Amino acid sequence: MNKLDKQFEGMMKEVRLDSPSPDFMIKVMSRIQAEAAVQHRPVQAYQPVISRKAWIIIGLAFLALLIYITVSGSDTATESTPGIWSTLLGSVEKINSTGMTSVWQKGMNIFGTIPPVALLILTASMALWTLDTYLTRLRHHSSKV
Amino acid sequence: MMTKVDDLYYIEAVRKGDVQAFSFLVEKYQKLVYTLALKLLKKPEDAEEMAQDTFIKAYQKLDSYEGKSKFSTWLYSITYNACISELRKRRIEFKSLDDRQISDQDEQKMHDYYRETKKEDQEKYLNLALEKLPEDDQVLVTLYYYESQSMDEISMITGLTVSNIKVKIHRARKQMYSLLHEKLKEEVYSLL
Structure with missing residues (x-):
């Protein structure tokens, strides 16, 4: 820089810069916060409600239960069905008398021998699976938008 | 640093x-x-x-x-x-100014004259002169003299070549002094 440049620089340094509106910073930072919410949203690895391992255990337990009931025979099964299950079996017999096949009756008998706790677990598992599927679909849909 | x-x-x-x-x-x-x-x-x-x-x-x-x-x-x-x-x-182009040839000696005289004016008026005249420059020259002058960006840095900002920037800044400085001189002269006449 020569002398004339330096003199001119001295003059220019005395000039005050233009200022944006007083709420400029707030406006910019609120836009950036919104941007950050989209841009830097932490990517969470998708975790199913029931893990694959849990599904295998549930499946094996259910299978073991079915095998046990089938092997142990219908006599013991009828003995082990108190309360609403005997009512259910009674209604199955009624249905059978109206023309249901014996296969259906056998199936219902087996179903009737399942302990209520096991049925409750099965129902809850199915409900969770349904919810899990729904939430997965919802997540995929929203990520496309 | x-x-x-x-x-x-x-x-x-x-x-x-x-x-x-x-x-x-x-x-x-x-x-x-x-x-x-x-x-x-x-x-x-x-x-x-x-x-x-x-x-x-x-x-x-x-x-x-x-x-x-x-x-x-x-x-x-x-x-x-x-x-x-x-x-x-918007298809807006930068305004242009006549190339004013001022010798370094005249530039020095104008600078001394500017410094003799009241401190509070100096910034006003300087801003008025700056506004008269073509828009891109205003940016170059601000970046170089106010913000102390180097020619290379200004080249990175604007995409202009360093030699082009050098010429434009030199010309803009002379134009600024010339415009300042005009403004100050107008002020003197208005006082008389």
């Missing part, structure tokens, strides 16, 4: 997820980003919007800033390019 270190510290903080650290950079550069936008776009509301967009763009592209140049240089280049593309969209 300290500025660059300071900037890098906050840039790293933003990259690590501290969004609020970006406010330091906004606070530090908002006036110059706005001033550059205003010199090019003229309207304060357009300049304000452009300045906001510049910071948003800078935030979005922060990962692409490698730190090879000053953060300010990188930021001003975003501002300049956004303003230029906006002006192109």
Whole structure:
């Protein structure tokens, strides 16, 4: 820089810069916060409600239960069905008398021998699976938008 | 150097997820980003919007800033390019001024004369003269003399060659003195 440049620089340094509106910073930072919410949203690895391992255990337990009931025979099964299950079996017999096949009756008998706790677990598992599927679909849909 | 270190510290903080650290950079550069936008776009509301967009763009592209140049240089280049593309969209061209040939001796005389005027009037006349310059020259003069950006840095910001910038800045300085002289003369006549 020569002398004339330096003199001119001295003059220019005395000039005050233009200022944006007083709420400029707030406006910019609120836009950036919104941007950050989209841009830097932490990517969470998708975790199913029931893990694959849990599904295998549930499946094996259910299978073991079915095998046990089938092997142990219908006599013991009828003995082990108190309360609403005997009512259910009674209604199955009624249905059978109206023309249901014996296969259906056998199936219902087996179903009737399942302990209520096991049925409750099965129902809850199915409900969770349904919810899990729904939430997965919802997540995929929203990520496309 | 300290500025660059300071900037890098906050840039790293933003990259690590501290969004609020970006406010330091906004606070530090908002006036110059706005001033550059205003010199090019003229309207304060357009300049304000452009300045906001510049910071948003800078935030979005922060990962692409490698730190090879000053953060300010990188930021001003975003501002300049956004303003230029906006002006192109609007088909607005920079105004031009007659090339005024002033000797270095006359320039020195004008400078001395300027310094003799009242302190409070100096900035007013200087701003009036600056506004008369073509818009791109106003940016060059501000970046070089006010912001002390080097010719190479200005070349990175504007995309102009260093030799072109050198010529334009030299010419702009002479024009500024000439315009200042006119303004001061007008003032003297109005007093008489």
